[in-house]
Amino acid sequence: MSEAFENKGALARKARMVFGATTAEAAQMVHVAKRTWEVWESGQREMPDAELELFIHKITNGVTPSEDRELVVVVADGQMPHDVISSDTFLNLTLNVDGTAEISSMAVSRATGRQYIHRTTFTIEPHNTHVVAFANRHRKWG
Structure with missing residues (x-):
C-alpha cells in the first residue's frame, strides 16, 4: 500500500532530507528565499x-553528499515525482504480476521520531524502469 504525501512540500522535505541538504541549500537550488522553501515544506503554500521538478532533477543528476549514496525518484502518473529513496535506506522491491511494484525503505516518523518501513506502490512502465534497475544495484541479499 502506498503512503501518499499530503502535499508537494512534504515530498520536497523528504527529498531534501534524503539528499542531506539544509532548507537554505534547497532554496538556493531552485532560486527562492529560504523562507519560501520553508513555507512550501510546511504546507502553508503549495x-x-x-520548482519541485527542478529540485528533483538537480538532486538526482547532481553530486550526492556521499559518493556511496544514490537517490532514486519514483514517478507517479503524469511524470510528477511521487517518492524519493536513497540507497542507504532502501530495503526491498517487490514486482507484481499486474505491472506494478512496491518499494520499501526505512523512514523516521516526524510525529514520534520512531523508525518505520515506508512503502510506495507504483506502475513500472513507462516511467519507473530506473527504479527496478536501482533496486537491482542495491539489493542487500539474494
Whole structure:
C-alpha cells in the first residue's frame, strides 16, 4: 500500500532530507528565499510544479553528499515525482504480476521520531524502469 504525501512540500522535505541538504541549500537550488522553501515544506503554500521538478532533477543528476549514496525518484502518473529513496535506506522491491511494484525503505516518523518501513506502490512502465534497475544495484541479499 502506498503512503501518499499530503502535499508537494512534504515530498520536497523528504527529498531534501534524503539528499542531506539544509532548507537554505534547497532554496538556493531552485532560486527562492529560504523562507519560501520553508513555507512550501510546511504546507502553508503549495509548492509550484516547476520548482519541485527542478529540485528533483538537480538532486538526482547532481553530486550526492556521499559518493556511496544514490537517490532514486519514483514517478507517479503524469511524470510528477511521487517518492524519493536513497540507497542507504532502501530495503526491498517487490514486482507484481499486474505491472506494478512496491518499494520499501526505512523512514523516521516526524510525529514520534520512531523508525518505520515506508512503502510506495507504483506502475513500472513507462516511467519507473530506473527504479527496478536501482533496486537491482542495491539489493542487500539474494
